Amino acid sequence: MVKPILKFAVSLLITIKVIYLLNTSPAEWLIIGSRLKDSPAAMLPPVGKFLDPFNGFWQNAEGAIPVLPQTATLKELQAPVEVVFDDRLVPHIYAQNEHDLYFMQGYITATQRLWQMEFQTHAAAGRISEIVGNKAIEFDREQRFKGMTSSAERLVEAMKSDELVHSITNAYADGVNAYISQLSYKDLPIEYKLLNYQPEPWTTVKSALLQKKMADDLTGNNSDIQLSNIVTVFGKSAADLLYPEFIEGQDPIIPAGTKWDFTPVEVKKSNASVKDTTKTGYNFPLDHRGTRLSAPQPQTEPTVGSNNWAVSGSKTQSGKPILCNDPHLQLNLPSIWYETQLSAPGINVYGVTIPGGPGIVIGFNENIAWGVTNAGVDVKDFYNISFKDNTKTEYRYNNTWKASTQRIETIKVRHEPDVIDTVTYTHLGPVAFEDYGEYKQNLAMRWKAHEPSNEFKTFYLLNRAKNYSDYEAALAFYECPAQNFVFADKDGDIAIWQQGRYPLRYKEQGKFILDGNKPEDEWQGFIPKEQTPHIKNPQRGFVSSANQHPTDATYPYYYQSNDFEFYRNRRINRRLAEMNKITPQDLQKLQLDNYNLQAAESLPIMLSYLKPDELNEVETTVFNALQSWDYYNDADALAPSLYENFWQSLLADIWDELGNRPDNLAMVYPENGITIQLMDKQPNHEFMDNLSTPERETLADLVKPAYSKSIVALAKWAEANLKPTDWGNFKGTSILHLARIGAFSKTDVYCGGNYGVVNATGKRAGPSWRMVVAFTDNGIEAQGVYPGGQSGNPGSPNYTKFVDTWAKGEYYPLRFVKTPDAFKTGESFAVQQFNPTKN
Amino acid sequence: MKTTPIIAILSAISAWLFPWWSVAIAAGLVGVIANLKNAAIAYAAGFAGVGLAWSSYIIYLNFQNQGLLLSKIAEAFSLPASGYLIALTILIGSIVGGFGCMTGVLLRRVIEKGRSQNP
Numbered sequence: 001m002v003k004p005i006l007k008f009a010v011s012l013l014i015t016i017k018v019i020y021l022l023n024t025s026p027a028e029w030l031i032i033g034s035r036l037k038d039s040p041a042a043m044l045p046p047v048g049k050f051l052d053p054f055n056g057f058w059q060n061a062e063g064a065i066p067v068l069p070q071t072a073t074l075k076e077l078q079a080p081v082e083v084v085f086d087d088r089l090v091p092h093i094y095a096q097n098e099h100d101l102y103f104m105q106g107y108i109t110a111t112q113r114l115w116q117m118e119f120q121t122h123a124a125a126g127r128i129s130e131i132v133g134n135k136a137i138e139f140d141r142e143q144r145f146k147g148m149t150s151s152a153e154r155l156v157e158a159m160k161s162d163e164l165v166h167s168i169t170n171a172y173a174d175g176v177n178a179y180i181s182q183l184s185y186k187d188l189p190i191e192y193k194l195l196n197y198q199p200e201p202w203t204t205v206k207s208a209l210l211q212k213k214m215a216d217d218l219t220g221n222n223s224d225i226q227l228s229n230i231v232t233v234f235g236k237s238a239a240d241l242l243y244p245e246f247i248e249g250q251d252p253i254i255p256a257g258t259k260w261d262f263t264p265v266e267v268k269k270s271n272a273s274v275k276d277t278t279k280t281g282y283n284f285p286l287d288h289r290g291t292r293l294s295a296p297q298p299q300t301e302p303t304v305g306s307n308n309w310a311v312s313g314s315k316t317q318s319g320k321p322i323l324c325n326d327p328h329l330q331l332n333l334p335s336i337w338y339e340t341q342l343s344a345p346g347i348n349v350y351g352v353t354i355p356g357g358p359g360i361v362i363g364f365n366e367n368i369a370w371g372v373t374n375a376g377v378d379v380k381d382f383y384n385i386s387f388k389d390n391t392k393t394e395y396r397y398n399n400t401w402k403a404s405t406q407r408i409e410t411i412k413v414r415h416e417p418d419v420i421d422t423v424t425y426t427h428l429g430p431v432a433f434e435d436y437g438e439y440k441q442n443l444a445m446r447w448k449a450h451e452p453s454n455e456f457k458t459f460y461l462l463n464r465a466k467n468y469s470d471y472e473a474a475l476a477f478y479e480c481p482a483q484n485f486v487f488a489d490k491d492g493d494i495a496i497w498q499q500g501r502y503p504l505r506y507k508e509q510g511k512f513i514l515d516g517n518k519p520e521d522e523w524q525g526f527i528p529k530e531q532t533p534h535i536k537n538p539q540r541g542f543v544s545s546a547n548q549h550p551t552d553a554t555y556p557y558y559y560q561s562n563d564f565e566f567y568r569n570r571r572i573n574r575r576l577a578e579m580n581k582i583t584p585q586d587l588q589k590l591q592l593d594n595y596n597l598q599a600a601e602s603l604p605i606m607l608s609y610l611k612p613d614e615l616n617e618v619e620t621t622v623f624n625a626l627q628s629w630d631y632y633n634d635a636d637a638l639a640p641s642l643y644e645n646f647w648q649s650l651l652a653d654i655w656d657e658l659g660n661r662p663d664n665l666a667m668v669y670p671e672n673g674i675t676i677q678l679m680d681k682q683p684n685h686e687f688m689d690n691l692s693t694p695e696r697e698t699l700a701d702l703v704k705p706a707y708s709k710s711i712v713a714l715a716k717w718a719e720a721n722l723k724p725t726d727w728g729n730f731k732g733t734s735i736l737h738l739a740r741i742g743a744f745s746k747t748d749v750y751c752g753g754n755y756g757v758v759n760a761t762g763k764r765a766g767p768s769w770r771m772v773v774a775f776t777d778n779g780i781e782a783q784g785v786y787p788g789g790q791s792g793n794p795g796s797p798n799y800t801k802f803v804d805t806w807a808k809g810e811y812y813p814l815r816f817v818k819t820p821d822a823f824k825t826g827e828s829f830a831v832q833q834f835n836p837t838k839n
Numbered sequence: 840m841k842t843t844p845i846i847a848i849l850s851a852i853s854a855w856l857f858p859w860w861s862v863a864i865a866a867g868l869v870g871v872i873a874n875l876k877n878a879a880i881a882y883a884a885g886f887a888g889v890g891l892a893w894s895s896y897i898i899y900l901n902f903q904n905q906g907l908l909l910s911k912i913a914e915a916f917s918l919p920a921s922g923y924l925i926a927l928t929i930l931i932g933s934i935v936g937g938f939g940c941m942t943g944v945l946l947r948r949v950i951e952k953g954r955s956q957n958p
Binding site: 004005007008011012014015018019022023047048049051052053054055056057058059060061062063190194741742743744794795796797 | 851854855858859860863867878893896897900901903904905907908909910911912914915924927928931932934935938939941942945946948949952
């Protein structure tokens, strides 16, 4: 009797042990788990659970046409809702009231993009370490010190006083949660299974975090520290030369010479922190912080920007306006955008939305169309703070001591103890840089994004706007991140408005680090809404923006940015000015325009320093190729690769003073336009000198070595990558998965363009949505495309479905359909009816 | 051998309704009920039964997805080819099924012994 029992017991124990090992992640295994720590095995999901065909990853292997139930019951609904998924999987939501509309928007968006929605808000809140472990701690800390969550919480508090926005954000959250509550392990998005964690309930704070994340992406870039270093090291006159307020030849958004018909608010002058005494402005240079970051979501690259324009009927073939927009953002998968049509009594709007927020951000309705580009105007300043002692509980303000507050930040780290940090808040904002650099500086950050503002309301109203005055009323609520809202309507009006809440500044206030002790260095107030730059129906018959200066120098307020565009905007305006009888196809071509104006203005200068008799055979071939180049950055052209290498090589040699400094001080390159003007007009300027040599170089001495170096570098690239060096290959646009999972990314997408080119497709950023909206006698005709797909599931063919179309420069017709039964055969994949529970 | 297809069907139903490791219980139940000759044969039956269920379902899922996700997951785990992931999946189901069925048969022996000693 004993023997069979023993046999059975041993077999049972082995079975249980095997199941245990396969049902838990290796990092959680007894004894072994803690030893795995940083090895790849520690990140493995529970192997058996993950591989199980009935519940594991195999369940995320979707077919081309997803299987959707024809009817479903959602008890929170007030009335039935019909959702049509069209042939590109765009949901068209037809609801009978506003609650149901935003509830269903949340629900449907979550069915396709849940993981992305949550991951992006976790990233904004500095909670990535919870998912990926200790490698994200620095990234999370950075987010906490920027005060992202505290400002999102303040926004939610503020929204409570606006009944409308409060109810739509809550309806949206309820919709997301209705979906989350249905999910078992089997239904979870693949990333949850792979990274072995669970979605948590959606909240309005998460929608607010998303809004703050956009503000961070679009206004987070800042050069106060770098410019302060430059003034300290090179003096004020160098800073004036390299980082001027305006650039000669600029073509602003509001045409130069436009008169300002308002009386500006008075701005108090200040004892400027920077005096024009060379090299003594500051004595606390700061070293480079960026290198400390090892973020799973790298910093937004400088190629982020956007184009938009609207042409009036006087310039179009149809006699009615056409509006275009292509926001250039970091290219990720799942895509930042999700196409949706929202329809309910009082609203019928189509466009793209950012998963996680209610409403449509860029799009059109039956009466108007609108689009946005980033303003890029600086709304983030740093103040030097002197604390009384190490407790940091009091700091110097107006020559007395003022109490600070402290917020404990607990960063949860996967498989490891929590990291606890304290962020100190002054009345200006959080001390984002603490005991920083050689001089132990403390810098408090004053940032517009820290203040609550009601951007959701702007989009709520824009989605329903019927005309110019509705558009103007909608913009009144919009504060940050400041955008150029381009507008066109069916009655023929076109307009553009740079809307954002800007601090009143004395000249150069906030260009450099300010003094936290001085009340006069604080923001004095804000530019009144009606005085922000805008124009309606200008004489030239079009409005446009491409992240350039909003105005010429006659605008009565001081503003600044570290990256105003100088090339795309001039090319767009030049083309729009010469075009007539414009069709939507003409404007698609303009969105895809690969003309490299920067090359056209810099390459002749560069080539003029090369003497043909000093070139070897290869160098001569390259010289001829560059000389005969038409300046188009087409994918199959070779010259753009040659130019870009030559330019980068020369740029690094010219600015050896700024890049790779032995003392590691943080500095920033001037705009390329400034460098090119300097090359043209002052080729013997002292900045042309190479500091590492005893000789005094001029531009003439730099060009040939940079040229030869660049040709060698390109040849090496070809050898290492076993690929021809035509531009599409060499540039190799990458669209990376948000958590940087290589297998879920798409790399080496072959296409033309570049930064500074209207088709601003760079290595990692580019047109994240191309939209062309034409008003016609038969209503709206719109086309669009984005580099991704409606499905957020890497296991679905719809995950990257639009990428090839986008890379080829093609568009899809956007199906703006008034009622669910008006779809033609073949235009829809599935119709879903959602009913509230019957009593 | 009718045991293998019975295990395949039962384990598919249980994995559909319950957590993945319920296949061990399904195979174990069959092990208790079916009169299998010895533990080794039981292990083989469980191994083959769950393996059959998992491999047929995988073939269907992979076909309708055209191998898209399979190759991505294989790449994410740095496997040299998708086939390894298929084999690994089937192997895991089979091993668990084998142990489950074997445990079932051994339980049957305990019950049989108990009966014969206390008639």
